[in-house]
Amino acid sequence: MLSLVEENYLKAIYHLSEGGQAQVSTNAIADAIHTKPASVSDMIQKLDRKRVIQYTKYQGVKVTKEGKEAALKVIRKHRLWEVFLVEQLNFNWDEVHDVAEQLEHIKSPLLIERLDAFLGHPKVDPHGDPIPDAQGVINTKPQKPLHQLDLGAEAIIRAVKDSSPAFLRHLDKLGAYLGAGVKILEKEEFDNSMQIQIDQSTVVFISNEVGQNILVQEN
Amino acid sequence: MLSLVEENYLKAIYHLSEGGQAQVSTNAIADAIHTKPASVSDMIQKLDRKRVIQYTKYQGVKVTKEGKEAALKVIRKHRLWEVFLVEQLNFNWDEVHDVAEQLEHIKSPLLIERLDAFLGHPKVDPHGDPIPDAQGVINTKPQKPLHQLDLGAEAIIRAVKDSSPAFLRHLDKLGAYLGAGVKILEKEEFDNSMQIQIDQSTVVFISNEVGQNILVQEN
DNA sequence: ATATATTTTTAGATGATTCTAAATTATATT
DNA sequence: AATATAATTTAGAATCATCTAAAAATATAT
Ligand SMILES: [Mn+2]
Ligand SMILES: [Mn+2]
Ligand SMILES: [Mn+2]
Ligand SMILES: [Mn+2]
Numbered sequence: 228m229l230s231l232v233e234e235n236y237l238k239a240i241y242h243l244s245e246g247g248q249a250q251v252s253t254n255a256i257a258d259a260i261h262t263k264p265a266s267v268s269d270m271i272q273k274l275d276r277k278r279v280i281q282y283t284k285y286q287g288v289k290v291t292k293e294g295k296e297a298a299l300k301v302i303r304k305h306r307l308w309e310v311f312l313v314e315q316l317n318f319n320w321d322e323v324h325d326v327a328e329q330l331e332h333i334k335s336p337l338l339i340e341r342l343d344a345f346l347g348h349p350k351v352d353p354h355g356d357p358i359p360d361a362q363g364v365i366n367t368k369p370q371k372p373l374h375q376l377d378l379g380a381e382a383i384i385r386a387v388k389d390s391s392p393a394f395l396r397h398l399d400k401l402g403a404y405l406g407a408g409v410k411i412l413e414k415e416e417f418d419n420s421m422q423i424q425i426d427q428s429t430v431v432f433i434s435n436e437v438g439q440n441i442l443v444q445e446n
Numbered sequence: 447m448l449s450l451v452e453e454n455y456l457k458a459i460y461h462l463s464e465g466g467q468a469q470v471s472t473n474a475i476a477d478a479i480h481t482k483p484a485s486v487s488d489m490i491q492k493l494d495r496k497r498v499i500q501y502t503k504y505q506g507v508k509v510t511k512e513g514k515e516a517a518l519k520v521i522r523k524h525r526l527w528e529v530f531l532v533e534q535l536n537f538n539w540d541e542v543h544d545v546a547e548q549l550e551h552i553k554s555p556l557l558i559e560r561l562d563a564f565l566g567h568p569k570v571d572p573h574g575d576p577i578p579d580a581q582g583v584i585n586t587k588p589q590k591p592l593h594q595l596d597l598g599a600e601a602i603i604r605a606v607k608d609s610s611p612a613f614l615r616h617l618d619k620l621g622a623y624l625g626a627g628v629k630i631l632e633k634e635e636f637d638n639s640m641q642i643q644i645d646q647s648t649v650v651f652i653s654n655e656v657g658q659n660i661l662v663q664e665n
Numbered sequence: 666a667t668a669t670a671t672t673t674t675t676a677g678a679t680g681a682t683t684c685t686a687a688a689t690t691a692t693a694t695t
Numbered sequence: 696a697a698t699a700t701a702a703t704t705t706a707g708a709a710t711c712a713t714c715t716a717a718a719a720a721t722a723t724a725t
Contacts, residue, residue: 230681230682232681232682252702252703253702253703253704254701254702254703262682262683262684263683263684263685264702264703264704265683265684265685265686265703265704265705266682266683266684267703268703268704268705269682269683269704269705270682270683272704273681284690284703284704285689285690285691285702285703285704287703312557315564316557316560316561316564317560318556318560322556325554326552326554326556326557329552329553329554330552333545333548333549334548335544335545335548337537337541337545338531338535338545341535341536341537342535345534345535449711449712451711451712451713471672471673472672472673472674473671473672473673481712481713481714482713482714482715483672483673483674484673484674484675484713484714484715484716485712485713485714486673487673487674487675488674488675488712488713489712491674492711503673503674503720504672504673504674504719504720504721506673
């Protein structure tokens with residue numbers, strides 16, 4: 228059994244390690260959870276004792292098989308709750324994160340399976356992130372950043388890399404949303420900005436920063 | 447701001463004081479939360495400092511106005527979540543308590559107002575307990591224990607005093623549920639047991655223990 | 666009104682999580 | 696290779712919530 232705090236550490240480590248593959252440094256964790264490296268040092272030793280990560284002094288940590296399973300359970304809950312908030316309670320996609328951050332720690336296997344069924348077993352959350360199934364299997368589809376598309380290319384917006392309220396509200400303003408079709412009308416070599424058409428109608432300017440954080444599936 | 451633990455103490459104190467009226471003793475709180483009196487002694491001093499209860503050494507505590515407001519907010523959340531679990535996620539009424547005990551601590555005013563609207567502003571929870579509105583106003587209707595009814599009297603089951611899974615499953619077995627019509631067919635002076643008819647059909651025996659924990663509204 | 670029993674509080678300790686400051690190890694630069 | 700810089704760990708302390716054991720206050724029973 229992991230505490231709420233331990234779950235948050237493990238989830239952050241899992242995300243930083245891109246699916247449990249890479250080694251993660253103490254400072255990277257501290258940055259991600261907004262704690263001090265000293266606190267992280269303590270905690271990763273505890274998580275190593277609980278066998279959810281493998282810790283080597285001064286070398287960072289790696290998520291174990293058990294750790295990956297535990298992390299995916301929390302992520303599954305987080306994303307299912309986000310779907311619930313958006314689809315059932317009419318939250319906007321920029322309002323769900325902090326609440327889901329709390330709800331993901333509710334302990335009840337029955338609750339999460341019933342919620343999943345109630346929502347119709349959704350495959351992605353409101354930000355396009357895939358929802359692991361009860362066995363922890365994730366279904367990922369090939370996606371690339373919008374700003375990597377060639378001139379004239381057409382694609383569909385599938386996910387956002389940045390889920391911050393600020394970025395999401397900016398997308399709302401642009402008229403960009405998951406499922407929207409986009410076409411590259413112009414590309415600026417100079418600053419990597421582009422002009423794109425959304426849904427065959429609106430034309431908007433996209434900075435490099437924005438283009439990198441929109442993930443699309445090419446037609 | 448109250449911590450999760452403080453909220454649980456305050457809620458227990460509020461319930462023990464019957465709506466914030468009565469003085470509550472240290473031992474009573476310890477029994478209710480399954481802690482030791484020493485721990486309660488510490489905590490009630492903290493809650494007094496936070497002005498949600500008024501503590502007099504050796505004399506127990508009383509809930510303040512602010513305390514009552516805070517307690518009712520937690521109770522509102524608890525009961526709304528119970529309605530959600532039963533009505534939307536098909537939980538049985540004996541399965542909801544432990545989960546609601548966790549969900550009641552989620553902090554998000556938006557969430558609770560949206561949930562309330564989503565559920566259609568329910569007035570009672572699955573155990574017949576009234577749900578305080580956003581202002582903390584509770585709508586109570588006159589109810590009495592089933593075992594106080596006279597022979598031949600007819601009434602409708604409105605609530606249960608005991609929400610333990612064991613009791614609720616017993617009621618399921620008897621065929622008793624909220625909204626069911628009952629009629630007193632026989633009363634035993636000796637042990638306060640009775641024979642009642644449910645929904646004009648089933649006839650069942652009810653012990654004193656059970657009769658005291660079923661609340662009805664007389665026709 | 667004493668003595669006894671019960672309730673309540675305090676003292677001291679523990680585990681969890683966090684912090685600052687200091688020490689240690691690893692990495693980068695000359 | 697020696698030195699400077701950066702990353703990491705440890706030491707020591709704080710806060711929160713809990714406990715056991717002991718002390719103090721209140722209530723009950725002769
Ligand atoms: Mn969290
Ligand atoms: Mn998300
Ligand atoms: Mn609770
Ligand atoms: Mn209830």
